[in-house]
Amino acid sequence: MTVELLLQTLLSGVLFGLVYALVAIGLTLIFGVMDIVNFAHGEFLMFGMYAAFWGFAFWGLDPIVTLPLTTLLLFAVGVAVYRLVIRRITDAPMLSQIFATFGLMIFFRGLAQYLWKPDFRSVDHTIVAGKVAFAGLQFGLPQVVAAAGAVATTAAVWAFLRFTRLGAALEATAADKEAAALMGIDAQKMFALAWGIGAACAGVAGALLATYYPVFPEVGSTFILVAFVLVALGGFGSVVGAFWAGILVGIVEVMGGFLWDPAYKMVLVLSLYLVVVWFRPQGLMGKA
Amino acid sequence: MRRRSPALALSLAGLAAAVAFPLLATKVTWQNAAILMLMTAQLGVAWNILGGYAGQVSLGHAAFFGAGAYVSTLLSVKLGVSPWLGMVAGAVAAGGLGVLVGTPCFRLKGHYFAMATIAVGEIVQAVVNGSDALGGAVGFNLPLGETGFWGFVFNRSKLPYYYIALGLLLATVGVNWLVNRSHVGYYLRAIKDEPDAARSLGVSLTRYKMIAMILSAGLTAMGGTLYAQKELFIDPGSTLSTSLSIKIALVAILGGAGTLWGPVLGAVVLTAIEEATRIAFGGTGRGTDLVVYGALLVVIAVFQPSGVMGLFTRRAPRAVPPPEPEARFP
Amino acid sequence: MTSPFRTFAALAALALSLGASAQEEIRIGVLYPLTGAAASTGIELKNAAQLAADLINGTDKSLGLPLAGAGGLPGLKGAKIKLVFADHQGNPQVGATEAERLIAEHKVAALQGAYFSTVTTTASQVAERNGVPFLNADSSSPALTQRGFKWFFRTTPHDELFVQNAFEFLRDLKAKKGFAQPKRIAIFAENTEFGTGAAKLQEKYAKENGFEVVEKVLYPPKGTQLTSEVQKLKASRPDLVMQSSYLGDAILSMKTYKDLGFLPTALLANDAGFNDSEFLKTMGKDGNFVISREVWALDLGAKKPVIARANALLQARHGVNFNGNSARAFTGVFALADAINRAGSTRPEAIQKALQQTNIPGADLIMPWGGIQFDATGQNTKGAGIIVQVQDGKYVTVWPFDLASKDVIWPMPAWDKR
DSSP, rough: OOOHHHHHHHHHHHHHHHHHHHHHHHHHHHHHHHOOTTHHHHHHHHHHHHHHHHHHHHOOOTTTTTTTHHHHHHHHHHHHHHHHHGGGGGOOHHHHHHHHHHHHHHHHHHHHHHHHHHHOOOOOOTTTTEEEETEEEEEEEHHHHHHHHHHHHHHHHHHHHHHHHHHHHHHHHOOOOHHHHEEEEEEHHHHHHHHHHHHHHHHHHHHHHHSSSSOOHHHHHHHHHHHHHHHHHHHHHHHHHHHHHHHHHHHHHHHHHHHSSSSHHHHHHHOOOOOHHHHHHTTTTTTO | OOTTTHHHHHHHOOOOOOOOHHHOOHHHHHHHHHHHHHHHHHHHHHHHHHIISSSOOOSSSSHEEEEEHHHHHHHHHOOOHHHHHHHHHHHHHHHHHHHHHHHTTTTTTTHHHHHHHHHHHHHHHHHHHHHHHHHHTTOOEOOOSSGGGGGTOOOOOOOHHHHHHHHHHHHHHHHHHHHHSSSHHHHHHEEEEHHHHHTTTTTOHHHHHHHHHHHHHHHHHOOOOOOOHHHHHHHHHHHHHHHHHHHHHHHHHHHOOOOSHHHHHHHHHHHHHHHHHHHHHHOOOOSSSHHHHEEEEEEEEOOOOTTTHHHHHSSSSSSSSSOOOSOOOO | OHHHHHHHHHHHEEEEEEEHHTTTTTEEEEEESSSTHHHHHHHHHHHHHHHHHHHHSSSOOOOOOTTTTTSSBBBGGBBEEEEEEEOOOTOOHHHHHHHHHEEEEEEOOOEEEEESSSHHHHHHHHHHHHTTEEESSSOOOOGGGSSSSSSSEEHHHHHHHHHHHHHHHHHHHHHHOOOOOOOOEEEEESSHHHHHHHHHHHHHHHHTOOOOOEEEEEOOSSSSSSSHHHHHHTTTTSEEEEEEHHHHHHHHHHHHHHHOOOSSEEEEEEEGGSSSHHHHHHHHHGGGTTEEEEEGGGGGGTHEEEEEHHHHHHHHHHHHOHHHHHHHHHHHHHHHHHHHHHSSSSSSHHHHHHHOOOOEEEESSSSSSSOOOOOOOOOOOOOOEEEEEEETTTTEEEEEETTOSSSSOOOOOOOOGG
16 A cells, blocks of 8 residues: 555656646746746746637637647747747846746736636546556546656657757757857747747647646646746756756655645755755756 | 936935825825835845845845744734834844855856745745744734834824835935945945956955845845734735745836836836726726736836836936846856 | 826826716725636625625615615615725735725725635724724634724634534534444645634544544645645545635645545535635536535525525526625625614714624525624624535535435545446
8 A cells, every 4th residue: 555655656746747847848948048037938838728728618629639739829929929028128137037027927817817717717528538547556647648748748849959950050049149140040030939939838738737737817826936946956948957857846746745744845846956056056957 | 426416416305205295195095005115115125235236136035024024023922022123133033044045045146046045935935834833824913003103003194104114215225325335335246247257356255245145134124024013914925925025026126126226216116007007907807907017017128128217327327337238147 | 206106196096086986875895806816706706795786776676685676775865885896916915905095095984805814804904993894704714803803793604613513514414314423534724824724623623522633734725736635645544534725726636536546435625615616617527525514505595585586696697606605795795784774874983883783684694594693703693604515516505404405425426436
């Protein structure tokens, strides 16, 4: 019984951690390319969840079926946010960039309440409903699918950055804007691309989460603190770092809450961050 | 000197207006809004010492604010100590907490430091929330009765709170001004703008950052005591939350971090927007107030990126330079 | 400094002109969380309160409550009631600021609100300082009426009574129905004021009544997951879980129970999220068999027709049923109107005195209460709780047995046998 409980808890932690990671890689990607912390990132997630929900409510389409659409939609939202707002503050002091994205966060939350009411909504049946059981352990299928989707998306983003010309251009812009510009890379386009991909990642996460987590205007606030911790813990700008940090944080949060006291599960996660940066001030995989 | 005299005249005129305001605007709502502005401004100015001048962006200042609110409240509820003494004790406690936080965190740069302060703030909130001795999640109610000056509870009129808030703000601005003019301010700017050069010249980075931290934390705590005595109710959610920390930072940034009067201006603008949008649209229950509030913040950030203070600095050069691009995180 | 002030002045003036009102109205300030995490509840409360005011101002007497259809308050020559709503955002300081604004700018005769106990605390302080009656219809923290306030009146019972009810219910199950008494109790509560307060009372009464508290899990609300909490509960093998959660966590915990196959004999919820209108909409049939304390249920309308009639009115207007929260908000407005009407004046002292003398019989309420009568602390002594269970997607009254429309289903059927 106890071993099963422990194992069950541990693996649940990994599953949650993977979804955290998916929310965080979009955030860290935007930071890596532009040095901007996007406070409104949780709201991208919220929009992704609402997109999945409305697809279900209006057309009876499963969030998994509409996932590609949700992803594209959020890509467009990310690009639009960049073109309309962020582009104008690229050279502003970092503090006012924080200010702008914080304002966006409040604006988006208010907008969601204005448009869709503050009600909690859920997708009440989905093709991924059900359970996965093996060796006495059981997991909700939506969580397993979400975790698998998170791994696949992270791998895709990583491969994109690593193996495509466009990805290389993005990385080059992240490393050195001036040098990249000299090589004929249009920084504006790269920035827009980063925002598009960053928001799209949150969109994927939103669509996957919508299969088991209720949607409401404030849902972004639930995930954003964890996402920030992940980005910092993994090292600002490091996609791979955020991924591993996600798994680590998921395990620490769920196991810590189980073995110690749930009231202090975030305390454990945040202490983990403080301990890690005590030894490595640039996070797990960040550049010093 | 020629440049300073109009600034001096402006400051005196502003001071006179601030002193006269509640005597002219006798509506309670106006006085209350003005008190909120002064209290918010004081927090922004206090934050500015660390976040603006020293460039160490803290998003955990609620921990210091809460330290002030809790220390004075505990002392007055449990031991009957005057909140004025509690205010001093709270400031000392917050300064100590600042040293505890600064010692490990000052090694961190930019965003890593900001995240660490969020972590500290959240941890403090969770610990207080879980501690019965500190009132737990329930918090404390302070007795309502009018007590006179020494007891720091005033029912009959808003004026005492107004002038206390104004006095505290002026004292905080004064500390800022002194720091800015002293060698400490000189070194802080050096640390912010040219950390490597400063270090090579033998400036102890940590020591001066620590001075900024202690002053900033202590002054923030005094604001916390004032809050507790004005609202007469404190709990972890209202005095220790990260959203409060972020608001404190926003005030300074909105006005212009690293400028003497920027945070004051920021508080006036932010409080005005907050109150006005809520009064105009809050009763509808449709979130319209948040839409307008958020949109205004974005507009200000886009069109006035160096803070509202930038509107003034463009016209007349200031003694304090606006934040350099290097004020950005590395 | 002048230009921002001028902007503020202009905006404030605009706000005032929007809220300006005629002379013959009786203004009541109503504070609810209209934005933020609890906005959906706040808006439900707002709608119910507004319905009550419109009924009093209107001339349709078909509801059958004394003031409904009176066309305004007869004691004040037919003056109409105007509710002035304000959003406190769940923030105690904003609650105090808004209470002060309603008193000073809108000259409200009384205040009602504020759902969150923390906000009720600060907002009622402002009322106390200004000598304006504050009627609280929906905050359950016992401490609120232990402050010695003279202007504070609470119509709803508080948590101590609700927790006592829960244990009476368990005792009755054994004594009158012959059910096996559960022995092992796990307490599961969110760790803000609401949850920790309820958990303390539950622990105290469980021990007094000879139960064993095998686990007490206090969790931080609005988290991303409750797996560690549910695993802890599971490990303690309780017969009965007593849970205090707001909506989001109530939904999340139920889903986690199902995913992890956790099933106690019974889940006894402490109102809040479990009785929110959104709860069953979201949970569907997975919400079945949850037992919760309540103050109101639709099926009570079978024995008390005014309940069904009032519900039909809310249905017609907003397409939703009443629930415990909105029924209490509705009742709060009627209680205030009753006092103001008897006071025959909007003078605060007169209303305060009338409130102290309030004696509304149970028949004149849409609540299953003995009536409304305040003691010296301002607490209604005739309030009562009921216990409901979700059966076939509806809340049905299962206790007290003389009010019950259905038998309690006990134990909960397994997740895969539903």
